[in-house]
Amino acid sequence: MRYSRMQNNKTEHFGKTEGKNGIFFFLAILAIAAAIYFIGAAKVGKFLTDKVFAPVFSLLTGSEEEQQESQTSEIQSTVAQQGESFTLTLPETHVYALQAGAYADENNATEYAQTLKNKGGAGYIQFDGEIYRVFIAAYSSQENAENVIQRLESEQNMQTKLYEIICASKTISVTADAQTKEELEAATNEAPNYVAQLIDLALEYDKGNIDVSSAIEKLNEMGMKAKEQQKKIASLQQAGITGNYITALQVYYEEIIQILGEVNETYSQTEMSAFIKYAYMTAAFAQNELAGKADA
Incomplete structure (x- = not known):
């Protein structure tokens, strides 16, 4: 003042x-x-x-x-x-495969697998480190699988064994922007569809509801969807978004693309039946592998 x-x-x-x-x-x-x-x-x-x-x-x-x-x-x-931060969820899925044989020698397994393919079976070989398992078919329902096992035994005197492929549920925690979240959710939600779609396709084909050309068209459509997802994942990786789950997704879609890309327009009816079954067995074990490595 x-x-x-x-x-x-x-x-x-x-x-x-x-x-x-x-x-x-x-x-x-x-x-x-x-x-x-x-x-x-x-x-x-x-x-x-x-x-x-x-x-x-x-x-x-x-x-x-x-x-x-x-x-x-x-x-x-x-x-x-x-x-x-958000979570991605791979749902638990079960595939009920029919094991037609198990061999210690790879050559024996390969020979028997080809015999199954010639009859329209999957002829898929899975090696667990000790045994070469040979599969003839698979189903989404245990009841359907068991019914086929009984029919093969009673009608063809063929012994098969139920082999359950469990793709465990996985919850993955991720931090990403909105666009990345959308793309990862789409790829995750799409992943379990291939096994189920291929099993359904095999059933419809064997029932005579679709022919070879229609089956090829559906297989190509699935392959295109897988390529779209794979490209998005590759773009995320190039942008520096990485992690065990991203890598596992990439590998999964690459396997789906590879097997679906092997379809041949010259396949006979029996060869197409065998191919679709082989494809869903490939997808089933690929999904099982994805669930096992789905740690972000």
């Missing part, structure tokens, strides 16, 4: 020139104060900063604490826009 009164008195008492001198005097004081601040910063810098300069600058830019809080909020907002 004392300084205010002195300033008012000077303004009223002196003329315009003297008023300008007062302004220059005031600016000189500010300059001296600034010089004192920088020269004596080691001793009194903290006091001046906390008690004098900080309150002044807070009127223009906000306090230091407010600036830091604003910056943190902006960063968090950017992260929220770029990515969010």
Whole structure:
């Protein structure tokens, strides 16, 4: 208050020139104060900063604490826009395969597999590290599989064994942006469809409801869908989005694309039946592998 009164008195008492001198005097004081601040910063810098300069600058830019809080909020907002945490779920699926033989020798397994193919069977070989298992067919329903086992035994005197392929359910935690989330969800949801679709296709084909050309058309459609998913996953990898699950998905779709791409337009009716069965056995074990490696 004392300084205010002195300033008012000077303004009223002196003329315009003297008023300008007062302004220059005031600016000189500010300059001296600034010089004192920088020269004596080691001793009194903290006091001046906390008690004098900080309150002044807070009127223009906000306090230091407010600036830091604003910056943190902006960063968090950017992260929220770029990515969010969500979960992907691979459903548990069961495939009930018919094992027609088991061999210690690969050549014996290969020979028997070809015999099954010649009759329209899958002729698929799966090696578990010790035994070469040979499969003739598979079904989505255990009841259907057991009925076929009984029929093969009673009508053809053929012994087969039920072999259940369990693709365990997996929940994968992922952090990604909205577009990546959409693409991963689509690829994950699409993955289990190939086994079921191929099994259904084999049943419809063996019943005579579709011919070779129609079967090829459906197989090509499945292959195109798999390629679309594989390309999206490859794009994610190129963008730096990686992880065990991304890699496992990529491998899975590559296997689906490869087997579906082997279909031949010159197949006979029996060869086509064998091919579709071989394809769904390939897809079943590929899905089983995917579930086993689906850790993000």
